[in-house]
Amino acid sequence: MIAQYQDSAEKPGALKGRGTRLETLDLIRGITLVSMILYHGMWDFLYLSETGASMTALRTWYEGPGGHLWQQSICRTFILLSGFCVPFSRRIICRGLEVSAGGIAVSAVTILAMYEERVIFGVLTFLGAAMLVTGAAGLYLPPSARREKDTGPGRGRPAACLAVCLLLFHVTRWINLGYLRLGASVLLDLPSVLYTFGSGKLPGYLLTGLGFPMTGFFSTDYFSFMPWIFLFLAGLFLNRLLLEDRRRPDKRRAEECAEDVGRGKDPAGHAFFHLQAPVLNLIGRHSLPVYLIHQPVLYLLTVIFF
Numbered sequence: 001m002i003a004q005y006q007d008s009a010e011k012p013g014a015l016k017g018r019g020t021r022l023e024t025l026d027l028i029r030g031i032t033l034v035s036m037i038l039y040h041g042m043w044d045f046l047y048l049s050e051t052g053a054s055m056t057a058l059r060t061w062y063e064g065p066g067g068h069l070w071q072q073s074i075c076r077t078f079i080l081l082s083g084f085c086v087p088f089s090r091r092i093i094c095r096g097l098e099v100s101a102g103g104i105a106v107s108a109v110t111i112l113a114m115y116e117e118r119v120i121f122g123v124l125t126f127l128g129a130a131m132l133v134t135g136a137a138g139l140y141l142p143p144s145a146r147r148e149k150d151t152g153p154g155r156g157r158p159a160a161c162l163a164v165c166l167l168l169f170h171v172t173r174w175i176n177l178g179y180l181r182l183g184a185s186v187l188l189d190l191p192s193v194l195y196t197f198g199s200g201k202l203p204g205y206l207l208t209g210l211g212f213p214m215t216g217f218f219s220t221d222y223f224s225f226m227p228w229i230f231l232f233l234a235g236l237f238l239n240r241l242l243l244e245d246r247r248r249p250d251k252r253r254a255e256e257c258a259e260d261v262g263r264g265k266d267p268a269g270h271a272f273f274h275l276q277a278p279v280l281n282l283i284g285r286h287s288l289p290v291y292l293i294h295q296p297v298l299y300l301l302t303v304i305f306f
Helices: 023-048 056-063 065-088 092-113 123-136 158-172 202-210 225-247 251-262 278-285 287-305
Strands: 179-181 187-189
Touching: 023 056, 023 065, 023 278, 023 287, 056 065, 065 123, 065 225, 092 123, 092 287, 123 225, 158 179, 158 225, 202 225, 278 287
Parallel strands: none
Antiparallel strands: 179 187
């Protein structure tokens, strides 16, 4: 969730004439956060107020395909963008712990204060876990730690890895419902034991977090490790496909990067990566605190005005 190059002044091909931050990533995140706030605000209005409860037509739309597409546009953008920003972080493990702590805090508050609307394995819990696994598995390494002939996972073939991740995301998209989709009409049912083993106990919660919700599980915000890890990794490999080559540390590539910057051919130096709308960029730069405080504020406003 950090849209910034590390130590860019010392790196080959560092941006010249622009800041090292890719402001467009902040802008996209800011737009998505505003969309999320509006989506959650409508949820609070429809389900927590008498005025909203009486608006049957609006509630029908919200619970139907229109509301679903709105919700999916938000979560998919967040997760893909979070994966895209992983290579920019110098402390992915620490960042993963911070986001995980935010997820635990959200779960604790909702369980204690509003149990009927509890959040277990929400989006922050997933993002924290994805960052931790990505860092621990070596799928991410800081540019300064990469070797000239790096043969780590996915390096040198980002386009193929991106395609595989998107395919796996599509195949496992329905794993929470008990099956995989192998084609337009080809479904593969998963063993029912995955969804019943250890229900109500630690094994059941572990399987639920992985993607196999146990019997009786309920959460108003549920993002299991699968299928969403594949979309997260797709973002990471998309970053490598677009920007990785400029960060290779070998001397020849360093010279090529410097020439690309001078000719205006460096991808990260393109104006597209530096779009700004001050308020939205500001919101995007502080996504975690905005996420943590927006729902209590919305709840309070709903109680006061509706």
